[in-house]
Amino acid sequence: MATVPLLADEAAGAEALAIFGDIRAKRQTDYVNNFWRALAHDPAQLRATWDRLQVVMAPGALDPLVKELIYIAVSTANGCSYCVHSHTAAARAKGMTPAQHAELLAVVAMAAQTNALATALQVPVDDRFMA
Amino acid sequence: MATVPLLADEAAGAEALAIFGDIRAKRQTDYVNNFWRALAHDPAQLRATWDRLQVVMAPGALDPLVKELIYIAVSTANGCSYCVHSHTAAARAKGMTPAQHAELLAVVAMAAQTNALATALQVPVDDRFMA
Amino acid sequence: MATVPLLADEAAGAEALAIFGDIRAKRQTDYVNNFWRALAHDPAQLRATWDRLQVVMAPGALDPLVKELIYIAVSTANGCSYCVHSHTAAARAKGMTPAQHAELLAVVAMAAQTNALATALQVPVDDRFMA
Amino acid sequence: MATVPLLADEAAGAEALAIFGDIRAKRQTDYVNNFWRALAHDPAQLRATWDRLQVVMAPGALDPLVKELIYIAVSTANGCSYCVHSHTAAARAKGMTPAQHAELLAVVAMAAQTNALATALQVPVDDRFMA
Amino acid sequence: MATVPLLADEAAGAEALAIFGDIRAKRQTDYVNNFWRALAHDPAQLRATWDRLQVVMAPGALDPLVKELIYIAVSTANGCSYCVHSHTAAARAKGMTPAQHAELLAVVAMAAQTNALATALQVPVDDRFMA
Amino acid sequence: MATVPLLADEAAGAEALAIFGDIRAKRQTDYVNNFWRALAHDPAQLRATWDRLQVVMAPGALDPLVKELIYIAVSTANGCSYCVHSHTAAARAKGMTPAQHAELLAVVAMAAQTNALATALQVPVDDRFMA
Numbered sequence: 001m002a003t004v005p006l007l008a009d010e011a012a013g014a015e016a017l018a019i020f021g022d023i024r025a026k027r028q029t030d031y032v033n034n035f036w037r038a039l040a041h042d043p044a045q046l047r048a049t050w051d052r053l054q055v056v057m058a059p060g061a062l063d064p065l066v067k068e069l070i071y072i073a074v075s076t077a078n079g080c081s082y083c084v085h086s087h088t089a090a091a092r093a094k095g096m097t098p099a100q101h102a103e104l105l106a107v108v109a110m111a112a113q114t115n116a117l118a119t120a121l122q123v124p125v126d127d128r129f130m131a
Numbered sequence: 132m133a134t135v136p137l138l139a140d141e142a143a144g145a146e147a148l149a150i151f152g153d154i155r156a157k158r159q160t161d162y163v164n165n166f167w168r169a170l171a172h173d174p175a176q177l178r179a180t181w182d183r184l185q186v187v188m189a190p191g192a193l194d195p196l197v198k199e200l201i202y203i204a205v206s207t208a209n210g211c212s213y214c215v216h217s218h219t220a221a222a223r224a225k226g227m228t229p230a231q232h233a234e235l236l237a238v239v240a241m242a243a244q245t246n247a248l249a250t251a252l253q254v255p256v257d258d259r260f261m262a
Numbered sequence: 263m264a265t266v267p268l269l270a271d272e273a274a275g276a277e278a279l280a281i282f283g284d285i286r287a288k289r290q291t292d293y294v295n296n297f298w299r300a301l302a303h304d305p306a307q308l309r310a311t312w313d314r315l316q317v318v319m320a321p322g323a324l325d326p327l328v329k330e331l332i333y334i335a336v337s338t339a340n341g342c343s344y345c346v347h348s349h350t351a352a353a354r355a356k357g358m359t360p361a362q363h364a365e366l367l368a369v370v371a372m373a374a375q376t377n378a379l380a381t382a383l384q385v386p387v388d389d390r391f392m393a
Numbered sequence: 394m395a396t397v398p399l400l401a402d403e404a405a406g407a408e409a410l411a412i413f414g415d416i417r418a419k420r421q422t423d424y425v426n427n428f429w430r431a432l433a434h435d436p437a438q439l440r441a442t443w444d445r446l447q448v449v450m451a452p453g454a455l456d457p458l459v460k461e462l463i464y465i466a467v468s469t470a471n472g473c474s475y476c477v478h479s480h481t482a483a484a485r486a487k488g489m490t491p492a493q494h495a496e497l498l499a500v501v502a503m504a505a506q507t508n509a510l511a512t513a514l515q516v517p518v519d520d521r522f523m524a
Numbered sequence: 525m526a527t528v529p530l531l532a533d534e535a536a537g538a539e540a541l542a543i544f545g546d547i548r549a550k551r552q553t554d555y556v557n558n559f560w561r562a563l564a565h566d567p568a569q570l571r572a573t574w575d576r577l578q579v580v581m582a583p584g585a586l587d588p589l590v591k592e593l594i595y596i597a598v599s600t601a602n603g604c605s606y607c608v609h610s611h612t613a614a615a616r617a618k619g620m621t622p623a624q625h626a627e628l629l630a631v632v633a634m635a636a637q638t639n640a641l642a643t644a645l646q647v648p649v650d651d652r653f654m655a
Numbered sequence: 656m657a658t659v660p661l662l663a664d665e666a667a668g669a670e671a672l673a674i675f676g677d678i679r680a681k682r683q684t685d686y687v688n689n690f691w692r693a694l695a696h697d698p699a700q701l702r703a704t705w706d707r708l709q710v711v712m713a714p715g716a717l718d719p720l721v722k723e724l725i726y727i728a729v730s731t732a733n734g735c736s737y738c739v740h741s742h743t744a745a746a747r748a749k750g751m752t753p754a755q756h757a758e759l760l761a762v763v764a765m766a767a768q769t770n771a772l773a774t775a776l777q778v779p780v781d782d783r784f785m786a
Contacts, residue, residue, distance in 0.1 A: 001523040003253045003350040004363075031259070035245070038252040042364035045371070048448075049245065052441060056241045061230035066197050067238045070204045074242035074378075076775040077208030079341040079603040082249040083242070084777055085260040088527040099192035101528075102566035105775050107198045109569070110187045111205035111214070112771035113764045114166070114180065116598075118213040120731040120760050121169040122134045122739055128162070129216040130394040132654040134743040135756075173757035176764070179579075183572060205771075207382040210472040210734040215384055219396045232397075233435035236382050240375045240438070247374035247467075251338040251367050253346055261525040263785040265515045265612040266625075293521070297507070300514040304626035307633070310707060311507065317703075318503045323492035328459050329500045335463045336504035336640075339470030341603040344511040345504070347522040361454035369460045372449045373467035373476070376428070376442065380475040383431040384396045390424070391478040392656040469644040472734040477646055481658045494659075495697035498644050502700070505640035506633045509729075513600040513629050515608055527777045555783070559769070562776040573769065580765045585754035590721050591762045597725045598766035601732030606773040607766070609784040623716035631722045634711045635729035635738070638690070638704065642737040645693040646658045652686070653740040 006037035015043035019050055026054070033086065065094045069104050076108055137168035146174035150181055157185070164217065196225045200235050207239050268299035277305035281312055288316070295348065327356045331366050338370050399430035408436035412443055419447070426479065458487045462497050469501055530561035539567035543574055550578070557610065589618045593628050600632055661692035670698035674705055681709070688741065720749045724759050731763055 009017060009032075020032045020040070039046040057067050068091035075083035091101070136142070140163075143151060151163050151171070170177040188198050199222035206214035222232070271279060271294075282294050282302075301308040319329050330353035337345035353363070402410060402425075413425050413433070432439040450460050461484035468476035484494070533541060533556075544556050544564070563570040581591050592615035599607035615625070664672060664687075675687050675695070694701040712722050723746035730738035746756070 001253070002255060003251070003347060006254075033257045033260070034254045035249055035252075038254045039248065041360060042367070044448075045248075045364065045368055048445060049248070049371075052445075053241060053245070055437075055441075056234075056237045060234050061228060062200075062234045062238075066200070067234070069193075069197065070200060070235060070238045071242045072775065073201045073204040074208045074239055075246055076771055077205045078243065078246040078250075079774055080246035080249055081774075081777060082254045082256055083246050084775060085256045085527060087242075089260040097192060098565060102569065103187075103191050103193045103198070104201060105566070105772060106187045106569055107193075107201045108205055108775055109573075109768045109771045110184060111202045111218075112209065113768040114184070115206055115209040115211040115214050116731055116764045116767035117170065117176075117180070117760060118166055118211055119209075119734055119736075120134070120727065120739060120763055121166075122132070122736060123137075123165045123169045123213045124133060125213055125216045126164045129164070129220040134740060172753060173760070175579075176757060176761055179576060180764075183576075186568075186572075203382065207378055210381055212381075212384060215382060216396060229434060233438065236379060236435070237438055239382055240378045240442075243378035244371045244375040247338055247371045248367060250341055250343075251334065251346060251370055253343060263515070264517060265513070265609060268516075295519045295522075296516045297511055297514075300516045301510065303622060304629070306710075307510075307626065307630055310710075311510070311633075314703060314707075315503060315507070317699075318496075318499045322496050323490060324462075324496045324500075328462065329496070331455075331459065331463060332466045332497060332500045333504045335466040336470045336501055337508055339467045340505065340508040340512075342508040342511055344516045344518055345508050347518045349504075351522040359454060365449075365453050365455045365460070366463060368449045369455075369463045370467055372446060373464045373480075374471065376446075377468055377471040377473040377476050379432065379438075379442070380428055380473055381471075382396070383428075384394070385399075385427045385431045385475045386395060387475055387478045388426045391426070391482040465644065469640055472643055474643075474646060477644060478658060491696060495700065498641060498697070499700055501644055502637045502640045502704075506637040509600055509633045509636035510629060512603055512605075513596065513608060513632055515605060525777070526779060527775070530778075557781045557784070558778045559773055559776075562778045563772065569772075573772070577765060577769075580758075580761045584758050585752060586724075586758045586762075590724065591758070593717075593721070594724060594728045594759060594762045595766045597728040598732045598763055599770055601729045602767065602770040602774075604770040604773055606778045606780055607770050609780045611766075613784040621716060627711075627715050627717045627722070628725060630711045631717075631725045632729055634708060635726045635742075636733065638708070639730055639733040639735040639738050641694065641700075641704070642690055642735055643733075644658070645690075646656070647661075647689045647693045647737045648657060649737055649740045650688045653688070653744040 002034070002038045004038055004041050006034050007040040008037070012037075012040050013043060016040035016046055019043070019046050023050065035082065035086065065091060065096060068094055068096070069100070072104060073108050073111075077112065133165070133169045135169055135172050137165050138171040139168070143168075143171050144174060147171035147177055150174070150177050154181065166213065166217065196222060196227060196231075199225055199227065200231070203235060204239050204242075208243065264296070264300045266300055266303050268296050269302040270299070274299075274302050275305060278302035278308055281305070281308050285312065297344065297348065327353060327358060327362075330356055330358065331362070334366060335370050335373075339374065395427070395431045397431055397434050399427050400433040401430070405430075405433050406436060409433035409439055412436070412439050416443065428475065428479065458484060458489060458493075461487055461489070462493070465497060466501050466504075470505065526558070526562045528562055528565050530558050531564040532561070536561075536564050537567060540564035540570055543567070543570050547574065559606065559610065589615060589620060589624075592618055592620065593624070596628060597632050597635075601636065657689070657693045659693055659696050661689050662695040663692070667692075667695050668698060671695035671701055674698070674701050678705065690737065690741065720746060720751060720755075723749055723751065724755070727759060728763050728766075732767065
């Protein structure tokens with residue numbers, strides 16, 4: 001269970017409900033997932049998070065699917081179970097293939113491994129890597 | 132400084148030197164960066180890491196540049212300074228533009244933020260996100 | 263389930279039982295939560311943790327509620343589900359309002375985000391921030 | 394060094410420069426710290442971060458100093474050296490006393506310790522801690 | 525639930541099944557645990573992980589039980605619930621006593637605590653600790 | 656630089672100085688390392704940390720060297736540069752050989768890798784791993 005009740009539509013205030021409506025419209029589904037229902041206790045945070053998420057995840061110099069892969073990578077490294085599940089589902093919805101998922105995990109695992117080695121060895125940064 | 136001396140070519144054993152040679156050949160540069168010189172104290176680990184890295188980062192279902200972006204994302208979340216520097220340099224060498232770098236950071240920051248929110252709220256995973 | 267059985271009063275040794283008694287007396291409740299029942303396998307650790315916790319969380323230059331907020335912040339960043347739940351409950355018992363909870367989460371999310379940005383950018387510390 | 398050049402006023406674009414001006418005005422100092430100069434490569438991120446930071450850190454249900462203490466706690470748990478330095482300096486500027494600093498660190502250390510114990514023991518959350 | 529279905533023997537491909545067979549033979553049990561069944565979607569990763577694990581965890585300069593203790597320590601710090609459970613079970617199978625488990629946890633907790641203090645204080649490394 | 660000045664003997668109060676004396680006597684060296692000099696601003700924390708450290712790291716069911724290896728593992732996973740350096744030096748002082756150091760790093764790297772895989776796959780814990 002969450003540390004706050006998940007707000008059903010009936011329990012959400014007008015401001016939160018308006019954002020739920022926006023989520024439904026933009027995502028073309030009636031389903032509002034638990035993250036937003038937990039955030040709804042703080043409509044200002046709900047609004048700020050939802051607004052920023054749309055800007056950040058929109059197509060740009062990087063493809064939306066690539067952005068989801070990056071999101072999964074960060075969520076994995078941060079150990080956020082909810083986020084790993086929700087963004088793996090989102091990546092699949094955006095077309096992630098099993099082969100892409102497998103390669104993503106291989107890179108994440110490799111990075112975790114060499115991160116640990118570089119930290120345990122306290123390797124100094126090469127001058128040429130400095131911007 | 133590292134927790135072990137960085138091995139110059141003269142100090143490296145035959146096995147490590149052979150791998151340095153392979154790194155030089157594959158990367159088409161005489162430069163062997165500090166990570167490998169620190170790992171060279173354990174030629175078996177050096178070999179395993181270098182061999183696996185080539186497999187994992189090779190073109191496949193994901194583009195090599197995308198893999199570098201994922202590597203930076205994980206290294207950032209794990210707080211590995213060396214890895215952030217070296218893989219940002221590697222991503223640039225593979226063509227990462229300033230706009231792509233900026234979008235990568237925006238996604239990493241967004242993920243870090245919602246990871247924290249989902250964890251603080253202990254949001255339960257929606258049934259529909261389960262595979 | 264825990265990696266060790268949670269010790270009921272009947273299963274706890276005399277030393278652990280004495281500490282359970284102290285927890286009950288100080289907290290004015292008969293309930294001993296799972297953390298202490300898991301720690302009870304190592305009475306010395308149980309004693310050291312319980313004793314230190316009382317010193318650290320006592321009123322001082324910081325208010326006990328502020329200390330609980332800090333505890334939640336650290337537990338969130340460390341991804342400790344048990345600790346997020348137990349200290350959110352403790353903060354509420356000490357008077358944390360929904361508005362304070364919301365602001366706490368906003369700061370934690372903001373910090374997680376700028377932590378990620380500063381790490382990805384490897385920003386050098388300004389001279390003036392040095393003590 | 395950072396993974397991007399820190400932008401001096403002369404190198405910053407008009408949009409970034411306008412935000413630098415806002416930072417100077419709000420903070421009543423000519424000094425713009427390195428974090429903002431690194432972020433200035435992406436004026437949209439700079440704007441979003443600076444705008445949100447002001448909202449989040451403003452006086453509200455929690456005191457601005459308490460918010461800085463929480464920021465330090467998260468930055469410590471996330472291992473962000475820049476952020477620990479900059480927010481410790483900010484907390485001092487907002488009146489943090491040595492005694493408050495010491496108590497903050499005591500709580501952060503205690504939380505880190507019990508987070509580790511709860512995770513190693515995989516303690517299940519008590520029913521009564523559920524919201 | 526996992527982000528991929530756990531592959532039963534009937535669902536696993538020939539390559540994964542061969543590795544399952546190797547796991548069964550080496551571990552002298554018919555039981556193949558969930559980690560390998562989840563990894564089996566990527567037989568190359570399954571093979572690389574299983575092969576490397578055997579090399580790394582084999583008796584050498586460190587005892588296999590000591591290696592399991594180190595594995596638990598890392599898994600705890602990384603907040604990996606599955607890994608804490610599976611390696612605590614593995615350590616017990618290799619002879620870990622309750623007293624050794626308790627001392628392991630005491631060291632992990634102590635390290636987590638002083639890690640936090642050293643990071644919050646940003647203590648510079650003593651010259652004499654440099655290799 | 657640290658977020659507090661490192662206290663030289665001349666600047667330390669009587670209580671901190673007494674603990675410095677105890678560190679010198681127990682370690683049979685005149686050198687007091689930076690961690691203790693930073694902690695000395697809070698003599699109560701200095702005392703609590705030093706006292707507990709001696710208990711935790713003393714010979715018991717685990718060898719003191721094994722405890723140092725566990726300490727390095729946790730410090731690496733937590734990304735604490737100071738702690739990695741100081742405990743690698745401590746482990747060497749207690750007899751850690753280069754081969755033991757190499758095996759420690761191999762296990763730490765392996766654990767970091769499988770931690771990431773298990774988290775990205777969200778593998779459910781096998782019933783038989785439950786205590």
